[in-house]
Amino acid sequence: MADIINIGGVPISPGENTVVKISLGKLPVGNQLNMRVHVFRSLNPGPVILLTGGIHGDEINGIEMLRQALELQLFENLNCGTVIVIPLVNIFGFISFTRDSTDGKDINRSFPGSPHGSMASRIAGIISRQILPYCSAGIDFHSGSQSRFNYPQIRFTGRHPSGKVLADAFNAPFSLIKPFLQKSLRKIAFDMGIPILVYEGGETLRVDPFVIKQSMDGLKKVLNHLNMTNFQVERQENILLKRMSWIRAQSQGLFYPTINNGSRIDKGQLIGWVHDLAGNANTAVVSNTNGYLLCVNNRPVVYSGDPLFNIGIP
DSSP states (O other): OOSOEEETTEEEOTTOEEEEEEEEEEOTTSOEEEEEEEEEEOSSOOOEEEEEEOSSTTOHHHHHHHHHHHHTTTTTTOSSSEEEEESOSOHHHHHHTOSSOGGGOOGGGSTTOOTTSOHHHHHHHHIIIIIGGGOSEEEEEEEESTTEEEEEEEEEOTTOHHHHHHHHHHOOSEEEEOOOOTTSHHHHHHHTTOOEEEEEEEETTOOOHHHHHHHHHHHHHHHHHTTSOOOOOOOOOOEEEOEEEEEEOSSOEEEEEOSOTTOEEOTTOEEEEEEETTTTEEEEEEOSSOEEEEEEEOOSEEOTTOEEEEEEEO
8 A cells, every 4th residue: 555645636644534626627607526536544554445436427326325435434444455435426427417428428438538538538537547556446336227227236357356356245146247348447447457346236316225235235345355344244145147138128118027126037937018009919028048137127118129137147
């Protein structure tokens, strides 16, 4: 662990807790946008873990969980190491109820970023150049997009053995081996030798207490694993999944799932219906594989080809 961490021009020594405000520019009406970076440092050396929420501005669960963690002062008395928390990365997307930053740019497709690019690229550049070089691990908190509810799951790359260890420590209901996306936070961190877990839970523009509790408990377990804290938190059954398969609508109409998210399903099992209003026809949705239900589309009106369920396969 570095003796001095310098973020946004602010030096932070061991034993200090502080909030750094990094200017991201202004809205056209003149309002200043500042990204708040919370830094908690123990006097004792140890891991440096980065926690990020709201890279996609409409994914609220991670933002709220990290807000609660700060309110509960979870990081105030670390045994060792440093915790860096950015509860809300994408301020523009958050206040606009959108996934992306300005000009429709996705921050999580903009790494390593540039100080001269779009706002998404500049934010990615700040994280890549000013924060990641100090880090030894990280957790990036997300939710399902476009009304798709992701059952709590942790994602890691099979190419980073220490990522698997952290995923096991997080102990979500499901762990999923998932290749990283190019220009994502997880990819640029991998290139720097830093394992980043991605937590997925809930859906956009919704706050779900179960999803938040799962993410809070997982975070505590990771901090305990790193010997940074001594939280009392129970472990649960965890199922490792190796790939995913989407089940799509075969007709248009009103969609009604008939199975609970997170459930075990079998090939050939009835898991939903699509009711066609025009033809007054009912189309059964049947699983094409064995596995576990990881995601349900909560949008009631669907078109032929729309994703309905995401199945995790062991």
